[in-house]
Amino acid sequence: MKTYLPAKFIVERDSERCIQCQVCVNQCTFDTHYYDGEDDIVKNREENCAGCHRCMTFCPTGALTIRRNLLEYRENYNWRPEVIEDIIKQAETGGMLLTGMGDDKEHRIYWDHLVLNASQVTNPSIDPLREPMELATYLGSKPDRVELDAKGRLKTKLPPQVRLEVPVMFAAMSYGAVSLNVHHSLARAATEMDTLWNTGEGGLHPSLYKYGQNTIVQVASGRFGVHQEYLDAGRVVEIKIGQGAKPGIGGHLPGGKVSHEVSLTRMIPTGTDALSPAPQHDIYSIEDLSQLVYALKEATNYTKPISVKIAAVHNSAAIASGMVRAGADIIVLDGLRGSTGAAPKVIRDNVGIPIELALAAVDTRLRQEGIRNRASLVVSGGIRNSGDVAKAIALGADACYIGTAALVALGCSVCQQCHTGKCAWGICTTDLSLTKRINPDIGARRLANLLRGWSLELKDMLGGMGINALESLRGNRLALRGVGLNDNELEVLGVRVAGS
Amino acid sequence: MADTVTVEKKGTVARIDTSGVYYRQLNARMRELVADGVRKIELISVCGQRYIGTDLSKPVDIKITGTPGNDLGAFMLGPRITVHGNAQDGCGNTMDDGLIVIHGHAGDIIGLSARGGKIFIRDDVGYRAGIHMKEYGEKKPALVIGGTAQDFLGEYMAGGTLVLLGLNLEEGQHHRANFIGTGMHGGVIYIRGSVADYQLGQEVGVAGLKAEDKKLLGGLVGEYAGYFGADAARILDSDFIKIYPRFLRPYGRLYAH
Known part of the structure; x- marks a missing residue:
């Protein structure tokens, strides 16, 4: 069938510069460029270009420019090019539209409507270059009260705690979705910066067990690669119920991505689809969740915090209350903009709620019920910079996960072709000729640099507010003001309007 | 509720009266005993204690009298559990290796996501038995059910062997399970007797048994007969069907790229 789809990008090759x-x-992994031997010239097939910028970045003479193909359709706010092209694609294939990364639509980004406070005159700011600043964060359930003995030592036995030097962790991205070299980069950077990375639901490669103290091992509906040694290896065990990019649905890692090495960690034969069902079939209720939480506590002899991750949805606050009561030590909320290696586009762009609102609602609810101390709260889904992190902490989060930001540090240009397995940057692929494009030494350096930069910025923001520990900002919504938000939004966020 | 767990211990054999003992105390005590070198544990008057056999990681023989609670042998690596009584839900959940023998019925999601080891249930099981069992290399879990099962038997099955014997069905009675093998993309299910087409998931096919099937089935039925005193030859002298996945990638054609 002849495709009616127009090219999305225009490739401009400066013939004077091209050698x-x-x-x-x-x-290029999308076959956009090819060499025509007859004419001794490199040519383009623009219709294949995904706009990933790999060629531009590596062109030694700067001969390439990639521009958006701004199709001159007749103006129509309803029938925009994306809408038209999605229909064309479905008319030609009859399938569900698949995509990668997170929701790219114009939903309001609340971080951009929140501003932080700073000290002026009446209380001094603190100079982080001169004074120690504390970003240390402890994840894990905190007791309702503590008892001290006569000498002031702690008598209460604390549930297991994990100390992070920076309140930013690497989000769950499975081996299979991303490459082993990406896992190595994440694991090494997490170890260097004393934070955690997350295996996602794809098992842990034998070469990564040595980073176990900085690893969150995930248990999801497919139970891929889950066994005693894996559970023992991790610092935290995370039950994945849902994911912001695709709340309510499971995952299908296509058989083509299940290479020999992927099959080794997932423990399924090479070439078969790795199907993660939509629900975990032993969890149909809060009571069932509790059963799995305690099964994992038993399996790890109560030595590790058990985390439970859900997608942010309408009833997140009530669900989170149930999760805490079910015994979760850490609650993870993944918002509307949460990313994925592959999800139906209609789900990615239409299901779930913004993380800022979910976070505020959950934190408020747990405080009202007097159980906020019983679980740490981690948020993810579109965290872009240290400003977002600071605002999340002020709204009530204990820590954040970053996925996309981490991949961008490795080279990702957010071209949204993760689901094709052809990632030209060698990130979201298991093709060995591509995965070697990520060098774990360099990858770990870039990731650690990113976290270092964010740490410095966080300390600067804290100092500016006149506080010297992140703990003092946590849940302190008075440090925030809203700009351009309506009353309902301000109420859910628990934040006053700027100027008040 | 008892604060301490009373253990009668002789060498490497221990016996625990579990009346009124909470599962956390019981399992903690069992971990200590196994660490001390105990290799045979007898639990009597078991009534609903969960997660028995989890996190022992040794080939310990555990004999249970009574009704163990949910997730018996969850994430289990190595122990051999025999239950004289019924088992509840989640028995053998994500089990890695070992053996579970139930002299009675068992509840829902028996052997969910098991990756190794064997489970034998003398009588019936509930819903979703053997769901998402998987195999890799030498590790192939087996679940043998002497009676019948409810819906979603072997759903999403990705490996291993599931046997449904229907020994307690009356003459002319059939298995009632629907959605058998929905989404199945690995492993094999053997059913004694027959099921109607409408009872099967769309992703499976039905075939007769070949020599290698008969060998695999014969071994498992022989083991079943050994545990429960049944006549293996008589069981095997019946019609069996084999249910197999038609595709390695059942949902490969759902998507547009």
């Missing part, structure tokens, strides 16, 4: 070296031909 026919074919770097672009070799770097």
